[in-house]
Each structure stands twice: as structure tokens, then as C-alpha cells.
Amino acid sequence: MTPFSVPRRAVLGGLVGAVAAPAILRAQSLATSSTPFTLGVASGDPSPDGFVIWTRLAPDPLSLHSGMPMRVQPVAWEVAEDEGFSHVVARGEAPARPELGHSVHVELTGLQPGRPYWYRFTALGAQSATGRGRTMPPAGAKLDRVRFIAAGCQNYEDGLYTAYRKIAEEPDIDFLWHYGDYIYEGTGMGPPHLSHGALPVRRHWADEPYSLDDYRARYAQYRLDPDLQAAHAAHPWWVTWDDHEIDNNWASRYDQDGTPPDVFDLRRQAAAQAYYENMPLRMRSFPHGTAIQVFREAAYGDLLDAWFLDTRQFRDDQPCGDNFKPVCADALRPDRTIMGAAEEAWLFDGLSKGRARWNFIGNQVMMMPLDRRRAGGAEPIWNMDSWAGYPAARRRLLDHLRDGRIRNVVVVTGDEHQNYAGELRDGGDSGQVLATEFVATSISSGGDGEDLRPDNVAILADNPHCRFINSQRGYMVHEVSRDAWRADFRVLDQIRKPGGQLATRKSFTVEPGAPGLHLA
Numbered sequence: 001m002t003p004f005s006v007p008r009r010a011v012l013g014g015l016v017g018a019v020a021a022p023a024i025l026r027a028q029s030l031a032t033s034s035t036p037f038t039l040g041v042a043s044g045d046p047s048p049d050g051f052v053i054w055t056r057l058a059p060d061p062l063s064l065h066s067g068m069p070m071r072v073q074p075v076a077w078e079v080a081e082d083e084g085f086s087h088v089v090a091r092g093e094a095p096a097r098p099e100l101g102h103s104v105h106v107e108l109t110g111l112q113p114g115r116p117y118w119y120r121f122t123a124l125g126a127q128s129a130t131g132r133g134r135t136m137p138p139a140g141a142k143l144d145r146v147r148f149i150a151a152g153c154q155n156y157e158d159g160l161y162t163a164y165r166k167i168a169e170e171p172d173i174d175f176l177w178h179y180g181d182y183i184y185e186g187t188g189m190g191p192p193h194l195s196h197g198a199l200p201v202r203r204h205w206a207d208e209p210y211s212l213d214d215y216r217a218r219y220a221q222y223r224l225d226p227d228l229q230a231a232h233a234a235h236p237w238w239v240t241w242d243d244h245e246i247d248n249n250w251a252s253r254y255d256q257d258g259t260p261p262d263v264f265d266l267r268r269q270a271a272a273q274a275y276y277e278n279m280p281l282r283m284r285s286f287p288h289g290t291a292i293q294v295f296r297e298a299a300y301g302d303l304l305d306a307w308f309l310d311t312r313q314f315r316d317d318q319p320c321g322d323n324f325k326p327v328c329a330d331a332l333r334p335d336r337t338i339m340g341a342a343e344e345a346w347l348f349d350g351l352s353k354g355r356a357r358w359n360f361i362g363n364q365v366m367m368m369p370l371d372r373r374r375a376g377g378a379e380p381i382w383n384m385d386s387w388a389g390y391p392a393a394r395r396r397l398l399d400h401l402r403d404g405r406i407r408n409v410v411v412v413t414g415d416e417h418q419n420y421a422g423e424l425r426d427g428g429d430s431g432q433v434l435a436t437e438f439v440a441t442s443i444s445s446g447g448d449g450e451d452l453r454p455d456n457v458a459i460l461a462d463n464p465h466c467r468f469i470n471s472q473r474g475y476m477v478h479e480v481s482r483d484a485w486r487a488d489f490r491v492l493d494q495i496r497k498p499g500g501q502l503a504t505r506k507s508f509t510v511e512p513g514a515p516g517l518h519l520a
């Protein structure tokens with residue numbers, strides 16, 4: 001027992017739940033660690049003069065309170081210009097509060113723009129791992145290149161985080177944008193969610209989360225993964241959430257089980273707090289009841305304006321009974337919204353005023369209108385949880401791009417657990433190309449996958465605006481320069497066993513002034 005450990009609480013038996021955890025994980029949890037820094041470190045939400053540094057004290061991560069006594073614990077932090085900390089440029093102390101799961105969020109200021117810094121924490125006689133953050137370039141500065149990663153959808157049960165190990169090794173990355181599904185609330189999804197009748201590779205430790213402590217434990221289990229920790233330590237992250245941070249396909253105050261909104265709000269409040277506690281977010285994203293500020297913007301010099309959306313918190317409920325359905329009248333209502341009025345006005349206004357060469361819209365669910373009917377199907381099938389269930393909202397955005405002559409817009413999306421490259425056209429699947437969309441696959445959700453799923457042959461044939469589909473796991477690297485936006489689809493041959501091999505499956509470029517896809 002270390003000085004900061006506490007006796008294990010009876011609740012751990014409940015946390016383990018009905019599923020049999022792999023022996024290695026059970027052993028990991030049953031021994032209280034000699035360090036409170038078991039969940040790693042992270043940086044995020046950079047600015048030209050700083051960024052957030054994050055950690056969370058958890059000597060016994062999966063037990064109640066993660067093994068921390070219920071009092072404020074001071075945590076020292078330091079930031080250096082070099083990995084060896086011979087030139088420390090800032091240091092201080094921050095309280096890890098029991099109200100916030102003993103998480104620490106420090107908003108650094110006064111740093112130099114456009115360069116890396118290294119950071120670490122000390123508490124309870126132990127030192128954390130070292131993380132590498134990066135400040136943004138000066139506002140408006142002439143910039144030749146931005147390189148970023150798009151990643152997300154990391155169901156712990158479906159596979160290993162090999163993709164995160166590869167992400168940690170990607171050179172010259174300005175930031176990682178996480179499109180959501182950082183945790184999954186479901187347990188034991190298995191087939192048909194996993195292909196080929198596969199069983200989960202590893203198990204969630206508990207049943208579905210509802211309370212704050214449930215969600216804290218779920219984040220702790222995910223954050224114990226060393227590959228995920230390496231990706232956090234290597235790059236600054238801009239995080240956004242999608243549905244599984246709370247519940248599958250939630251929409252504002254509605255879940256898919258008909259739970260009364262006042263009751264579902266309690267779950268949203270717990271999940272929102274746990275999300276804030278476990279992410280490198282600024283105070284502007286501090287939870288207030290169920291609300292948390294997830295949509296926000298970032299300017300990388302004169303080259304790239306980024307608009308990170310929140311398409312969950314303010315959307316209308318899914319129409320036509322949700323899921324993959326033929327279109328019904330409710331979907332076509334002209335007042336339907338997927339962002340809500342305030343976020344939509346923020347995006348439209350920002351796009352109109354923006355002066356950067358490129359606009360990057362970080363978006364959760366597919367925007368291009370994809371007809372998902374199977375071969376021989378008689379009528380179009382839409383995914384009502386995507387923008388297809390909100391066609392009026394998509395029409396308003398595309399009208400805004402066309403009428404405002406806003407040309408250099410690239411939408412990057414998650415959610416699908418497949419890679420797609422497509423074009424957002426004025427007439428749906430035909431007409432003037434107004435923007436380009438890349439859908440990034442998943443880190444692990446869905447298991448190994450395959451290159452071209454049989455059902456995608458018909459989808460490619462039925463959707464001329466969709467140029468590429470792949471169903472393997474991985475992430476995307478986007479390299480943005482003055483004369484091209486290059487998008488690389490990185491895929492792994494397998495993730496259910498260690499040693500997955502990474503390859504660039506496909507690359508496209510987009511030219512400024514001419515939205516649409518070119519094979520690289």
C-alpha cells in the first residue's frame with residue numbers, strides 16, 4: 001500500500017459485473033498502483049500562446065473514486081522547451097478536486113507560438129509520463145502547411161488500439177481531431193455488430209453506465225490502454241463527442257428507449273461531467289447541468305479555419321423511426337435542425353467572415369446523401385441518424401456555401417466505422433460540387449473489417465457522388481497546404497491481435513477553388 005492508496009471498496013465487485021475480464025486486466029486492477037498517474041497525460045485546445053494540459057489521479061483506477069481519498073490533492077506541473085526538461089519555462093500547482101474525479105486541467109498561457117513544448121505532473125511522490133503539446137501559429141500568420149489526424153470510434157471490446165500506437169508515431173502532426181465515440185456505453189455487443197460472428201476481444205468491466213461513477217470507471221478503463229495514452233502524449237487533441245459518450249443515437253433530450261426527457265437529462269448530466277473530467281478541455285467547456293460547450297473553432301494562421309461541430313446536443317429527434325429507413329414525411333420538414341439555431345448561425349457567420357484559405361468542418365455524422373439500399377432494393381434507404389435525416393439542415397448549409405461563394409470547404413466525419421470519400425453536390429448526387437467530404441473509419445469499432453464489404457458494391461453504383469468505400473480500421477491524415485488538401489486513408493490489416501500492419505489504402509487531393517476529389 002502506498003501513502004495515497006485507500007482500501008478497496010466493496011463496489012469493485014459491482015464494477016466487475018457479469019462479464020469475465022481477461023486475467024491480465026483483472027491483475028492490473030487488483031493491485032493498487034504505486035503511481036496516481038495510471039491514466040496518462042494529455043494536451044488539447046491549443047492557442048497561439050498555450051494549451052490545456054490534463055491528467056487525472058487514479059492509483060486504483062477501476063475502484064470507487066479511483067482509489068483517491070475524498071480531499072483536494074495538489075498537483076505540481078511543469079512545462080519545458082525540451083523533452084529533458086533542462087529549460088523549464090512555466091511551472092505551478094493545480095488542485096485535483098474530488099468533485100471533478102481528481103482531474104486536473106491547466107490552461108497554459110504566455111508560451112511562444114507555433115512550437116512544441118513538453119509537460120509533466122508530480123503528486124504523491126510520483127511523476128507522470130511526459131507529454132508533448134504544441135502551440136498554434138500566430139493568428140493570421142502566413143502558413144504553408146498544417147498536418148492533422150482525424151480519429152475516433154474506439155469500442156474497447158471490438159479490438160486493440162494498434163491504430164493509436166501508429167498515430168503516436170506519425171511525424172509533424174499539428175493536432176488530432178477526435179470525432180467522438182471515445183467510450184462506448186454498450187457492453188458485449190458481439191455479432192452482428194462485429195463481422196464474421198466474432199466475439200469481443202476484451203470486455204468492459206461493468207454493465208452500461210448511468211451514474212457519474214459509472215462513466216468515470218468506463219473512462220478509466222479506456223484510458224488505461226497504453227496505446228491510447230501514447231497518442232494523447234504525442235499530440236494535442238481537439239475533442240468532440242458523438243453519441244456513445246452518453247447513449248447510442250441520443251438526440252438532445254431523447255434517447256432511443258423512450259425514457260422521459262427529465263430522467264434522461266440526469267444521465268446526460270453525469271456523462272457530460274465525466275466527459276469534461278476526462279478530456280483536455282478548457283473552462284469554456286465546463287459542464288453546466290446537461291450542457292457542455294463542444295462546438296468551437298480554431299484558426300491555424302491564414303491557412304486553415306477549423307469548425308468543430310456538435311451534432312448531438314441540439315438536434316431534433318431522428319425521423320421515421322431512426323436507423324436505416326425509407327424516407328417519410330417527417331424527415332422532409334423544412335424546419336428540421338441537426339445543430340440547433342445558435343450553432344448553425346455560428347457556423348454560417350464564421351464561414352462567411354473567414355479569411356483562411358481552407359475551411360475544415362469537423363462533423364460527427366455523414367453529410368453526403370447516401371442511398372443505402374441493398375442490390376435490387378426498390379426505394380432509397382437513408383441513415384436517419386446522419387444528416388440524411390435532416391435534409392433541410394443540409395440544404396441550408398449547401399445554399400450558404402453556394403450563395404456566399406465559400407468554396408474551399410472540406411468536411412471530415414466519423415460515426416460510420418467505414419472510410420468514404422465523396423462530394424457534396426448542389427443536387428444531391430448530381431450538380432455543382434460545393435464541398436468535399438471524407439469519412440474516417442474507426443480505431444476499433446466493428447472489429448477487423450474488410451476492404452470492400454459486399455453490400456458496398458451496390459452503394460457505390462447507386463451513389464455517383466461517393467467515390468470510395470473501405471471497411472477496415474484506422475484513421476486519416478490530412479495535409480493541408482496552399483495549393484492542395486491531401487487526405488490519406490490509413491488502414492490496418494487486423495486489430496484483433498497485436499502486430500497489425502499499417503498501410504495507406506487510398507489518397508485523394510482537393511484543389512483550392514475547385515471542390516471535389518482527385519486521386520493522389
Ligand SMILES: [Fe+2]
Pocket residue numbers: 153154180181244415416417442445
Ligand atoms: Fe462509433
